[in-house]
Amino acid sequence: MSSTTDSAPELKRDRRNRAAPRTRLDHFPRDPIARWMLRLGLATPLVVLALLLDAVPRPTTSPNAHLMDDVAAIDWTRGDAEWLALLYPHISTFIAASNPFGRLGLSIMGAIAAGFLLQKVAEIIAQRAIPRSTGVILIFALAANPLFVYFALENFQGFLAITFLGLALADVVRFVNWGNTESGFRAGILLMLAALSDPTGILYALVAVVASPFLRHGRSSTRGLRAANMLVLAFPTLGAFATMMFLNVLFFGVLWPVNDVARVVGGIPDALGALSDGAGTATGWLLLAPVASAWLVAAIVRRPAAIPVSTIVAVMLAVSFVLGAFHPAAAGIAFTLLTLLAITLIPAARTPLTNVLVDLVAMLQIAIAWAAALNRDVVVVWMQSVADAIALVVS
Template sequence: MAEQQPLSRAAVLDRRERSRRDEQLRRSLPYPRSAWRRWALRLIFMVPGFILVALGVPGLLGEGSPNAELLARATSFEWDRADSLWLSLLYPHISTGIAVAIAPLGAAGLAIAGVVAAGFLLQGVVQILAQRAVSISFGTALMVALAATPLFFFLVNENLAAFLAITFFGLALADIQRFVTWGNTGSGFRAGLLLAAAALSDSSGIVLLVIALVAAPFLRSGRWTTRGLRAANTLVLAFPALGTLTTVVLLNVAFFRVLWPVDADGLWASIPERAGQLGALYTETPLTAVLLASPVLVAVLIAIITRRATVALVAVAAFALIQSGFVLGLVSTGAAGTIYLVVTLLAITLLPAGRSVIQNALLTVVAVGQLALGWVIALDRVIVVDWLRVVSEATLAALGV
C-alpha cells in the first residue's frame, strides 16, 4: 500500500480557511432556522406583556410615567405647520413618530409597541446565545436575569423611548458579534443602522451608540491578521448614526444658527444640578449607590471566572458612560434599570462559553445571582415600586379580590 503523502502547507491553510468559512456560515444563520419558529418565539415572549396590557396597567401611573410625557409631546404638535424647525423638534424621531401614529390608543398603544419590541429583543438574545454555543443552563440563566425582573417590564410598559433604544442596541449587538467575530459584512451594515435607530429613538441611544463602539474592539475577531481591522469595524458601525446626527446638526446650523433646536443654555445650566443629584446619591444613600454599581461588580466577578479582563473593562466603561449621560441630560431618571439591562446585554454578547463543567456551573450561579440583584435594584427604585403596586392592584381587581 502506498504511503499517504503529507498535505502541503498550502493545502493545510486552504482546509483551515474552508473550515473557518463553514463555521462562519453556521454562526451567521438565524436562530431558530425557520421563520415561523422565530415568530412563534417572539410571540411567546410577548405574552407576559400583553397580559399586563389586558389588565389595564398602562397609564395607571399617571403623569409620572415617561410614556405620559411622550404622549403629551405627540399630541401637542401643530399639524398645520410645515416649517423645518417644527420637523427638527420631532427628535427623537422614531419614538415620537410611533407615539403620533398610535396616540388614539393612549398609554395602552405605547405599551403594546413596547411589548412587540420586547419580543424581537428577546428572540435576538436567544439567537446570540445559540450562535455563541453557550451552554443551555448558563444561557437560560442569562435570559431569565435579563427579562424576569420588574426593571425590564417597567421599561417595556412605561418608557417606550428608552426601551426602543435598548432594543435596537441589543439587536445591534447580535449583528456586531457576527460582523466582528466572523466577518459577516451584511451584519455590520445592519448593526450600524440599528445603532442609528437607537440614537433616533431616545437621547440615551446616543450613549448606547458610544458603548457599542467601545465594546466592539473587545470582541474576538476571526481576522486578527488584517491590519487596521478594529478601526474599520468601528467606522462601519458608527457611520449611519454619526452621519444622520451630523446631517441634523448641519441643517440646524444652516437654517437656525444653532446646533440643536433646544434651550442649550438651560441644558448646560442644569448640568451642575444633575451632577449634584448624582453626587448626593453616592454620599447620602450609599446602599442605592452600591446597588446601582452592582451589575458592574458582577461583571468583574464573571471576568475573574472566565479570565477575560475585557468583560470588566467594558462593563466599567458602560457604567461610566451612562452616568455621564445622566449628568448631560441624555439619560432620564425614568429610565430605571438602564445600567442593569445594558450590562446584562453586554455580558451576553462578550462572555466566552465556559471551558469546563465547573466553570459553566459557576457562571450559571452568578447569572442567577444577577437575577436576584435585578429584583433588589427594582425594589430600591421608587418609580418601579409604584408601578409594581399598580400591577398588584390591577391583578387583584381582575381576580375579584
C-alpha cells in the same frame, strides 16, 4: 443486488431529513415560523399585563405619559429644519403620534419589542454556543424582574432604543468575530435607529462602537481593522445627526435648537448633585452591582479584556445621566444594558466548574434586579398598580 437497490431510497430520505449543522450565522430558531412563535410567546405575558394595567390608575410621571404629552404639544403645521430637530427623538415621536390607543398602545408596542429583544438574546446565546442551562438563567436574569417589565411597558422610547441595540449586537458579533460585512452595515443602521429613538440610544451606539475592538476579531492580523470596524458601525448615526446639524447651521446658524442646549446645560448642576448624593447609598451600590458581576464573570472565564468595557460603560452611564439623557422616572436602563453586554461579550465557559460559577453569578443578577426594583420608588408604585390590576381580575 435487490437489497442495495431497496436501501437507496431510504438513504435519500435520510439525507433530506437530516438537519444541516448549526453555524454561527444561523438565526434561532432556524425555522421562521418557530422564530415568530417564540417572539409571540415571549411578548404575550407582557401584552396581557399591559391590558390589565389599563383598567387601574397608573403613575402619571412615567416616560410614556410624558411622551404622549409631548406629542400632543407638537405644532404639526411647521416644516422647517429647526422644527425637525425639535421632534427628536424622531422615531418614537412619529410612532407615538400615529398611535391611536394612547399609553395602552405604547405599552403594547413595548411588550412586542420585548418579544423581539428576548428572541434576539436567545439567538446570541445559541450562536455563541453558550450552554443551555446558562442561557436560560441569563434570559431569566435579564427579563424575569420588575425592572425589565417596567422598562418595557412604561418607557416605550427608551425600550425601543435598547431593542434596536439588542438587534444590533448580534450583527456586531457576526461582523467583528466572523467577518460578515452585511451584518456590519445592518448593525450600523440599527444603531442609528436606536439613537433616533431616544437620547439614551446615542449612549447605546457609543457603547457598541467602543466595545467592538474588545471582541475577538476573525481577521485580527489585518492592519487598521478595529478602526475600520468602528467607523462602519458609527457612520450611519454620525451621518444622521450631521445632516440635521448641517440643516440647522444652514438655515438658523446654530447646530441644535438653543432651548434644548440651554435645558441640558442648566440641568447639569442638579444632576451632578444627585449623582454625588447617590454615591455610597443603596441605590448607588445596586447600580454598580451589575458592573461588579461583569468583572467577576470576566475573571471566571479568563477574559480580562471585558473588564475595561464594563468600566467604560459605567462611566458613559454616569455622563449620560449628568447630561439629562435619562427620564427622571426611567428605571432598568443600566441593568438591562450591562446584562446585554455581558451576554454578548463574555465567552462561553469551557469547563464544568466555570459553567457552575457563571451560572451562580447569573442567578445573583436576578437578586440584584429585584433589589434594585424595590429600591426605586417609581417601580414600587408601579408594582402596586400591577397588584391592584391582578386583584381586580381575581375579585
